[in-house]
Amino acid sequence: MMLCSVFVFICITPLTWGAPYKALPKADRGRDALPLMYQGPIRTAVLFKQEQARPAPQHQAPVEVHFRESPREEPIPKKDGGDSGDSVMPSPDAIMNIVKATDFASHKHHYQRRKDPEGTPYIEHPVAVAHILTQLGKVSNPVVIMAALLHDTVEDTDTTFEEIEREFGPKVKSVVAELTDNKHMTKDERKRWQILHAAESTHEAKLVKLADKLHNLRDIERCLPINWTEERKTQYFNWARDVVAGLRGTNGPIEAELDAMFVKYCTATQKPDYWKTVV
Template sequence: MENSTNPFLNQNSWPSKNANGDLLYPNLAPPDYKQSELNSKGKFMDTYVEDMALVMKASDFAARRHRFQKRKDVRGTPYVNHCIGVAYILTNEAKVYDGATLAAALLHDTVEDTKTTFEEILEHFGQEVCDLVKECTDDKSLPKDKRKQLQVQHAAGHSHKAKLIKLADKLYNLRDCERVIPVGWTPQRTRQYFKWAKEVVAGLKGTNDALEMALDDVINRYLS
């Protein structure tokens, strides 16, 4: 949408309950769950299962909230592909497997680009995920140019996990731009986007070597 810092969105909300009034996102922890009774292996497996459940829950939530949105490409790719792609970059390239980080990556555009609220994110995904989504969400009450300026200014001050999400988000978008210019864009606008992204990434340095090297490669290749 044009009034969003997100230039790739070509909007909609999903209720928290289904037609029968049942919660779409109930508490996933079993009623007899007792962490103290688990041994070290059990604790590891339980954490893995909880993280997996959280990520799958976030995937479903993101798909519902972005369900009518498309990317700005000639194929009209479903927008949620971007959210999934950001999470995939984190796991496949950055080797990040933390459930909260991956869930927030999947949800990072829900508040900014749909009618989702932070209260919903908090209710369904907890404080840590909500805080990460907040760090990745621009203030839509500000002009677009101001929001882009603040992304540059605030980059270095974000938490480590939020920086990871931002790096993966930029990498996905830049690769998309390199592959094909977004619909409605000019080569000049695309080049300006790369220059702005380079400024943001500069403030995120020291977060993850693999992501930073990949970003340097795509940025330098395009701007050379």
């Protein structure tokens, strides 16, 4: 909930750093969920960026912009036993970096489309993943949000880990690396790897993985990808359930919605072949 206004701002306003950003998917919008703690920092960050770009008049000294401390909300109580570091007070710089990460991802995924019949712009997926984290998961850690926005850039575009580290720092790069599949493996090997190693992920990577799975399942529930059958849909839900089994205890609200999906679409618990081989 805490950062959704940033994404709404991106959707309706040309970005300071690049081209206009495409709209959020309808199912994941949230226009009125802006906590008080974010109103001041977002406004100040935008004004500061505008002030930097504006030349000072000849007859007066340059305007010096001072950040004022914004009203703070009480920390969000953790009901799921998760890391209290999920909720942090972001600085104006952190907010600007989140906007920068969204712009970066939008350019990297510019020509890509989702597999649904509508050919939805791919950028809607990482934005929706970040939105799930902030709106449903109550996560405001900037490192987690930036990693969510960037989680497919190395795997699916020409982006390198060095580029991620240079632009967003080593912490974000480290989480993105955890979220990136090894393309030297076959598709089946990658699926086995995700199941068998999910529990070894860091807390930050687990959060993004949960939100990523939830958005993919929401999309498949809404509309089957091109050339998918109902049988393949069931297989995907079963596989997602097995991955999530290794992510338990990370974020209660997101896990609860995933569980509702699994009850609705999964078959009885089974031990598929990909449990037998460690890759």
